[in-house]
Amino acid sequence: MQVEEVTDHIKDMLERIAEDMDTSQTNAEQEKKSKGNKALKSRETKAASEHGAQRVELGFDIMQLSSEFRALRASILRLWAEKIRAENWETDFHDMIRFNEAIDEAWMISLDHFQQKLDQSKNWFLGVLGHDLRNPISAVYGAQAILKLSQNLSEKEKGILQRSDFSLKRMTELINNLLEFTELNLGRGVVINRSLIDLSEHSEKIVQEIQLAYPKIDITIDTTDNIKGKWDASRLEQMMTNLITNAIHHGEPGSPVKVNLNSKEGQALFSVHNQGTPIPEGIKDKIFTDRFTNNNEDTTKEKNYGLGLYIVKEIVEGHEGKIELTSTQEEGTTFTVALPIH
Structure with missing residues (x-):
């Protein structure tokens, strides 16, 4: 990338800032802008947004991007101060306020697109990683299948094979969730392909x-x-x-898991129940987000619920359904999904 391509955004941004300063502004509009609520036109945001996205490609970090805007502001204000005349100080003071508002706005737009580009790059990396991990996992599955055919395994060796099989299945679940997560975060969403099915048969098969x-x-x-x-x-x-x-991973070790499926008032109700430490009230809404990690105050250890519940919520909402959570020490934890019957 040429130096000219890197610096061209400055000229475009300053032209947009000058246009903004020449536009009349009410007190209400100024207040909205200070809170980041101004409805900007695409031409006003293009240079700043492209600048932020380009800085990711050049390997900048967020501090380096911010330093550019601070340096730009300082340079212009220093040159401006040298030309201020006493008789025009009120006008210059007002213009400086407008300039600072506009440069802050361009800065925030650039930061926003910098983060979007960074997240997109991260999600592409995670997607590629997830797909690449499937190949060695498949090879291990194949090796395990051959070992299971052996008639000469001791009980200890069978136990080791069973534990490794459990770990492989868990790893496969995590990889599938990772791939689903990257699809959602790349803006593709959950694709729902409907067909007439017997939900009872499918639930029994999964169990x-x-x-x-x-x-x-x-x-x-x-x-x-x-x-x-x-x-x-x-x-x-x-x-x-x-x-x-x-429910298996986060319930009381060894405790049973109860699955229930019935219908009521035009909805299919699917629930999963387990016993164990209840989920605190303060995190019940957050547990379905993609970045939730709970700090367990009793053990000072983090209990990470992973991406599974986030993906569940996206699937349920893709079917126009709802998911609810109840969790108490006495009754245990129950996740209930309500799906409209079409």
Whole structure:
């Protein structure tokens, strides 16, 4: 990239700032601008936004980007101060206020697009990483399948193989969640492909598969027969898997997990219940976000709920449904999903 390409934004930004300063401004508009609420036109933001995005490509960090704007402000104010005449000080003072408002606005726009570009680059990296991790995982699965065919394994070796199988399944879940997360954060959202399915059959199948993966956990299901509707089968299976495995990982070790599926008032109600330390009231809404980590005050250790619940919420909302959480010491923890039956 040429030096001229890097510095061209300064000229464009200063021209936009000069135009802004020449435009009349009411006190109400000034207040909105100070709070970052001004509705800017695309031509006013283009130079600043391109500048921020370009700085990511050049390897700048956020402090270096900010230093550019501070240096630009200081240079212009210093040159301006040298030309101030006593008879025009009130006009110059007013113009300096407008200049500072405008440069701050350009700075914030540039920072915003710098962060957006940085997040996009990070998400692309995570997506590539997730896909690349699948190949070695598949190779280990293949090696395990061969070992399981052996008739000469001792009980100790069978136990080691079973534990490694558990770890592989957990790693696969994490990789799938990582890939789903990058899809969501790249703006693609959850794609829902509806078809007529029997939700009871799918829920029973998922419980059976998870039971095989976690033979030491008692997973029960109580379901009403023939709950049919137009949903995305693979997405709902993903939702069920995340909720059930979440209950296994975060519930009381070895405690049973209860799954329930029924219908009421035109909705399919799917719930997963487990016993264990209750989820505090203050974090129940935050637990479905993509960056939630809870600091457990009792143990001073972090309890990370991962990306699973965030993905579950996106899938549920993609089906125009709702998810609720109840959690107490006496009753345990229950996640309930309500899906409209179409």
